Amino acid sequence: MALTATERAVIAALDGGLPLVPRPYAAIGAKAGLSEAEVREVLGRLIETGVIRRLGLVVRHHELGYRANAMVVWDVPDGEVAAVGRLLASYPCVTLCYRRPRRPPVWPYNLFCMVHGQDRAEVTSLVRDIAQDLDLADLPHELLFSRRRFKQTGARYGRAAVKGAA
Amino acid sequence: MAEVSRIDAISGRTVDPLERALVDGWQRDLPLSERPYAEIAGRLGVSEDDVLAALGRLHARGVLSRVGAVVAPNQAGASTLAAMAVPADRLDHVAALVSGYDEVNHNYEREHALNLWFVVAAADAARLRQVLDEIEARTGLPVIDLPLVEAYHIDLGFPVQWR
Numbered sequence: 001m002a003l004t005a006t007e008r009a010v011i012a013a014l015d016g017g018l019p020l021v022p023r024p025y026a027a028i029g030a031k032a033g034l035s036e037a038e039v040r041e042v043l044g045r046l047i048e049t050g051v052i053r054r055l056g057l058v059v060r061h062h063e064l065g066y067r068a069n070a071m072v073v074w075d076v077p078d079g080e081v082a083a084v085g086r087l088l089a090s091y092p093c094v095t096l097c098y099r100r101p102r103r104p105p106v107w108p109y110n111l112f113c114m115v116h117g118q119d120r121a122e123v124t125s126l127v128r129d130i131a132q133d134l135d136l137a138d139l140p141h142e143l144l145f146s147r148r149r150f151k152q153t154g155a156r157y158g159r160a161a162v163k164g165a166a
Numbered sequence: 167m168a169e170v171s172r173i174d175a176i177s178g179r180t181v182d183p184l185e186r187a188l189v190d191g192w193q194r195d196l197p198l199s200e201r202p203y204a205e206i207a208g209r210l211g212v213s214e215d216d217v218l219a220a221l222g223r224l225h226a227r228g229v230l231s232r233v234g235a236v237v238a239p240n241q242a243g244a245s246t247l248a249a250m251a252v253p254a255d256r257l258d259h260v261a262a263l264v265s266g267y268d269e270v271n272h273n274y275e276r277e278h279a280l281n282l283w284f285v286v287a288a289a290d291a292a293r294l295r296q297v298l299d300e301i302e303a304r305t306g307l308p309v310i311d312l313p314l315v316e317a318y319h320i321d322l323g324f325p326v327q328w329r
Contacts (some may be wrong), residue, residue, distance in 0.1 A: 002229075003241070003242060004188060008242065009186050011235065011242045014234050014235050016232065016234075017231070017232025017233050017234035018196075018202075018233045018234055020203070020218050020221050020222055020225070020233070021218075022201050022203065022204065022214060022218075023200055024202065024203075024233075025198075025200065025202075026200075035201065040198045040199075040200075043235075045173060050238055050241075051236075051237060051238055051241040051242065052235045052236065052237055052238070052319045053236045053237070053238050053292060053320075054193065054195075054235070054236050054321055055194065055196045055234070055235050056192045056193045056194045056195060056196040056233065056237075056323065056325060057189060057193045057221075057224075057230055057233055057237075057323070058193070058230070058231040058232050058233070058234055058236060059189055059193065059224075059229055059230060059231065059323075060228055060229060060230075061323060061324065062232050063227065063228040063229040064189075064229055064326055067199055071276060071315060073255050073281065081316075082316065082318070085245075085318035086318045088265035088318065089318040089319040089320070089323060092325050094319065094322055095319070095321075096319055096321075097317070097318040097319040098247075098314050098316070098317050099183075099314070099316040099317075099318070099320070100247065100312040100313040100314060100315055101315060102314070103284070103310050106251075106280070106310060107249070107280070107310055107312070110315075112247070112312075113258065113319075115261040119171070130309070132266075137220070142266060142278070144271075144276040144278045144283070145276065145277045146258070146275065146276055147275040147276060147277055147281075148261075148274065149274055150261045150262070150264070150265050150273040150274065150275065151265040151270060151271070151273040151284075152199075152231070152271070152272050153231075153271045153272075154271075156321045
């Protein structure tokens with residue numbers, strides 16, 4: 001779905017988040033060259049159409065005590081991947097669940113999910129329980145624990161806005 | 167709201183009841199009224215200043231990345247997950263090179279032969295390709311491009327299990 005230049009401008013102005021001031025939408029409007037009312041209306045539309053999945057607090061798991069996270073990857077037969085993906089996504093500890101392409105021979109997995117836990121042992125046992133629950137234990141899968149976080153910010157679409165307006 | 171409770175997160179940090187209510191209740195559906203923080207404050211029975219101060223504290227401690235929008239992948243541009251197998255003695259350098267791109271928003275070392283994983287979100291598919299090609303050229307290492315095919319998770323925010 002193509003976004004309008006106005007919609008792109010609002011998304012770009014939101015790059016750093018809403019400022020912590022009494023009228024944040026007015027501040028975003030000032031950045032985007034729009035009125036406060038326009039920003040509120042555009043945001044409502046973007047949420048309604050699913051372009052914005054949610055508007056609210058974006059928290060960092062690590063700083064909340066969830067010290068371990070693993071990207072858990074599975075090689076699921078193509079015909080079952082959507083059903084398995086939806087089931088995996090229903091667990092509260094699973095924060096993302098995506099189908100992506102395999103890249104044989106280096107990368108055989110087509111289903112990716114993120115699992116967060118207090119420590120490595122908790123994540124490992126959560127994944128084992130899920131795999132048993134869903135009868136996935138026999139499917140090839142791996143846990144890729146994160147070792148270091150080099151960068152974590154919101155996506156920056158600033159350039160998109162410049163293009164959209166051009 | 168003055169009473170301070172402790173989460174037994176390994177961090178040992180304290181989270182007061184207002185901070186907790188904000189994290190639990192407001193990861194989505196931020197009001198679109200002129201004064202959203204005042205509206206939240208009204209629902210929680212505190213003042214707008216209390217809410218702004220609590221959000222400021224969460225932000226200062228790094229718990230709050232931002233109050234903002236989570237945009238669905240590939241709606242406002244083009245994005246992908248990329249992976250590289252980087253020799254251990256070059257990892258710091260290559261990770262810094264990758265993080266240097268504004269388009270890269272997450273960049274992690276993971277325990278695998280493919281040990282560097284990052285998300286690239288660009289204005290359009292052409293710029294996305296250009297960033298991946300540049301990283302390959304500058305490092306001399308292949309970049310595995312793993313774009314989203316289908317999303318199964320509806321992001322409602324993260325349910326924190328306060329301990």
